[in-house]
Amino acid sequence: MIGAFASIGAGALAALAALGRLAIFTGQTVSHLFRPPFYGREFGAALIQIGYFSLPVVGLTALFTGGALALQIYAGGARFSAEAVVPQIVAIGMVRELGPVLVGLMIAARVTSSIAAEIATMKVTEQIDALVTLSTNPMKYLTLPRVLAATLVMPGLVAVGDIIGIYGGFLVSTERLGFNAAAYLHNTADFLTATDILSSLVKGAVFGFIAALMGCYYGMHSDRGAMGVGRATKSSVQAAAILILIANFLLTGVFFSA
Amino acid sequence: MITLSDVHKKFGDNAVLRGVNLHVPKGSSMVVIGGSGTGKSVLIKSILGLASPDAGTISVDGTDVATADRDAFLARFGMLFQGAALFDSLPVWQNVAFRLLRGSLKRSKAEARDIAIDKLRRVGLTPDVADRLPAELSGGMQKRVGLARAIAAEPEIIFFDEPTTGLDPIMAGVINDLIREIVSEMGATAITITHDMGSVRAIADDIAMLHAGKIRWTGAVDQMDASGDPYLDQFINGRATGPIEAVR
Numbered sequence: 357m358i359g360a361f362a363s364i365g366a367g368a369l370a371a372l373a374a375l376g377r378l379a380i381f382t383g384q385t386v387s388h389l390f391r392p393p394f395y396g397r398e399f400g401a402a403l404i405q406i407g408y409f410s411l412p413v414v415g416l417t418a419l420f421t422g423g424a425l426a427l428q429i430y431a432g433g434a435r436f437s438a439e440a441v442v443p444q445i446v447a448i449g450m451v452r453e454l455g456p457v458l459v460g461l462m463i464a465a466r467v468t469s470s471i472a473a474e475i476a477t478m479k480v481t482e483q484i485d486a487l488v489t490l491s492t493n494p495m496k497y498l499t500l501p502r503v504l505a506a507t508l509v510m511p512g513l514v515a516v517g518d519i520i521g522i523y524g525g526f527l528v529s530t531e532r533l534g535f536n537a538a539a540y541l542h543n544t545a546d547f548l549t550a551t552d553i554l555s556s557l558v559k560g561a562v563f564g565f566i567a568a569l570m571g572c573y574y575g576m577h578s579d580r581g582a583m584g585v586g587r588a589t590k591s592s593v594q595a596a597a598i599l600i601l602i603a604n605f606l607l608t609g610v611f612f613s614a
Numbered sequence: 615m616i617t618l619s620d621v622h623k624k625f626g627d628n629a630v631l632r633g634v635n636l637h638v639p640k641g642s643s644m645v646v647i648g649g650s651g652t653g654k655s656v657l658i659k660s661i662l663g664l665a666s667p668d669a670g671t672i673s674v675d676g677t678d679v680a681t682a683d684r685d686a687f688l689a690r691f692g693m694l695f696q697g698a699a700l701f702d703s704l705p706v707w708q709n710v711a712f713r714l715l716r717g718s719l720k721r722s723k724a725e726a727r728d729i730a731i732d733k734l735r736r737v738g739l740t741p742d743v744a745d746r747l748p749a750e751l752s753g754g755m756q757k758r759v760g761l762a763r764a765i766a767a768e769p770e771i772i773f774f775d776e777p778t779t780g781l782d783p784i785m786a787g788v789i790n791d792l793i794r795e796i797v798s799e800m801g802a803t804a805i806t807i808t809h810d811m812g813s814v815r816a817i818a819d820d821i822a823m824l825h826a827g828k829i830r831w832t833g834a835v836d837q838m839d840a841s842g843d844p845y846l847d848q849f850i851n852g853r854a855t856g857p858i859e860a861v862r
Contacts, residue, residue: 393716478701485664486699490713490763491688 381573388493388500395497402505406467406568410513413466414459418450418517421458422524425449430533442535443543446525451552452612455518457604460563463510464596468571471502472592475575476585484576499572503565510564511557518556555611562607563600570596615640616661616771616803621670623656630656631667632827638820640675643797643804645814645835647849648824649858654807655696657824658773661805662691674771685718692769692802696776698760700748707744710734710762719767733762737792754785761789765796772797774806778813790816811850823849825858 426446433439475498478484487494522544529535574592578584616638623631630653638644646654659665661672663679672679679687700709710730714721721729731741737758748756757777764772774793778786794817797804806817814821815835822832823846831843838850848856 395716481697482695482699483701485659486693486695486701488664489662489688489691489693491685491717491719492712 377577378573381576382569384495385499385503385569385572388496389504391496393496395501398497398501399505402502403509405470406463406502406506406564407509407513410463410466411516413462414513414517415520417458417462418455418519418521419524421454422446422450422521422526423528424524425454425521426525426528426533430529439533442525442529442533443540444547446529447522447544447548448552450521450525451518451548451556453604453608455521456514456556456559456563457600459510459514459517459560460567460600460604461597463506463513463564463567464570464593464600467506468567468592468596469589471568471571472575472578472589473585475572476578476588479576479578480580480585494576499569499576502572503568506564506568507561508564510567511560513564514556514560518553551611555607558611559604559607562603566599566603567596570599615675616805617671617673618657618661619671619673621657621660621667621672623653623660623665623667629827631660634670634824634827634829636822636829636832638803638805640803641801643794643806643817643819645806645808645818645821646824647808647811647814647821648830649849650809652824653827654824655775658693658775658805658807662693662773663687689713689717689719689767690770691773692764692767692771693773694757694760694764694775694777696779698748698756700756700759700763702748705745705747706734706751706759707731709748709759710766712763713767729766730762733766734759736765736796737762738788754781754788757781757785757789758792761792761796765800768800769802771803771805772800774804774808774817776808776810777806778808778810783812786810786812787816793817811852814850 426442429442429445429449430439433441433445475484478498484494484498487497526537526540526544529540530537570592574588574595578588616636618634618636621631621634622629634657646657648654656665660667661674661679663682663684666680674682674687674690677687700706701712704712707727707730708715710733711726713719714726714729715723727744731744734741734744739755739758739762743751743755743759748759751759761777764774777789777793781789790813793804793806796802797817804817806813808814818835820833821835821838823830823843825845831838831841831846833841838846841847844857848858
């Protein structure tokens with residue numbers, strides 16, 4: 357009995373310690389934003405890597421999701437003779453939820469894993485130690501540029517995802533379901549509010565921050581060896597995906613609880 | 615002068631350093647030898663501030679490492695890592711000139727490149743490797759680039775972590791000669807950790823043997839063969855039997 361309590365206690369303490377480490381890491385990352393030097397070249401490279409090179413996967417994901425969403429809403433709406441709501445529901449579904457969440461999860465899969473593997477490999481091969489001996493703070497040189505770039509570029513990626521997702525729905529609706537193109541676009545534009553768009557962009561920024569931070573955190577705390585790098589990569593994607601979904605729930609509550 | 619006084623370091627329950635005392639005179643070449651896992655790398659990392667000792671003090675020219683201004687302090691050091699630790703994403707010349715492209719020692723890009731190419735020449739590499747990526751170089755060439763990076767900012771103190779590991783005997787000889795020449799030319803203080811007794815004899819003025827978390831023996835390299843210490847004797851002659859138990 358005591359053994360069971362002991363293991364529960366040990367687990368709780370370990371979880372709290374991990375949470376504390378993550379909080380300190382987050383605080384350190386943010387604090388470097390206000391303390392020079394800044395590494396502009398690394399920031400620019402991260403912007404291109406995270407933003408530009410993610411566009412194809414974001415675009416394809418959004419396009420097919422928007423199309424599938426239109427088909428589902430049409431089929432579901434037909435049961436209540438409400439097929440006409442397809443443009444409105446596609447727009448609201450993509451902008452409020454599916455756009456930011458799917459782009460966030462795609463970024464977690466593509467960018468978080470890549471950051472974690474890169475930094476973990478740098479740690480295993482002593483490149484992080486080399487940075488320190490060369491008077492360069494790894495948090496400033498590796499973490500801050502990636503986290504800042506992801507936070508700034510993600511709203512743009514989400515906006516692209518939202519637009520392409522709505523376009524996917526538009527294509528399916530007009531080409532297959534017989535909707536009038538002008539009416540579809542008119543209904544979409546009429547129904548979306550500024551809050552919908554703002555929530556989408558804010559979610560994008562928060563999800564970008566989480567995705568890059570998790571990659572950096574698990575990379576920096578990687579164990580040695582190939583298994584250590586593999587574990588860091590896997591854990592970073594899991595943590596990023598879960599935190600993105602939790603943050604999405606909380607932000608949805610903040611924006612739409614009324 | 616680098617002075618370590620009663621330095622202790624534990625990782626979990628594993629006490630790696632258990633009271634290390636060591637003096638490295640300015641301008642000398644000290645080689646630290648000892649079996650695998652005896653804490654040689656931890657010793658160097660402690661001097662550099664990459665690992666904080668649990669107890670004891672480390673000072674460089676009288677300045678305590680723990681309280682020194684980090685940037686100014688690290689600017690005095692250069693280090694050649696065991697695996698060279700070159701940055702994969704940067705071309706060779708930017709690896710060599712890394713410190714000269716940012717921070718307190720920053721130079722113009724053209725000047726930093728010129729210095730990098732000069733240092734590459736100094737370690738026997740031609741300027742055409744400057745724009746290649748580290749992954750395109752052989753292990754020996756990567757070690758030389760690492761050496762060029764270690765000396766690029768003309769440091770006062772240079773650390774060499776297993777400089778000949780993984781190299782063929784001829785390339786190991788080349789690296790040993792380079793280390794000896796460069797340290798002598800620059801008048802730098804050098805601390806090397808290695809298992810390679812060829813390296814020890816080629817580059818050391820003094821040696822210190824680390825065993826069971828303490829300095830077991832220290833003295834001039836030409837005295838080590840007649841030290842009378844059974845541990846040192848077993849180690850330098852590579853005998854499987856003796857007071858040091860080989861882990862099988």
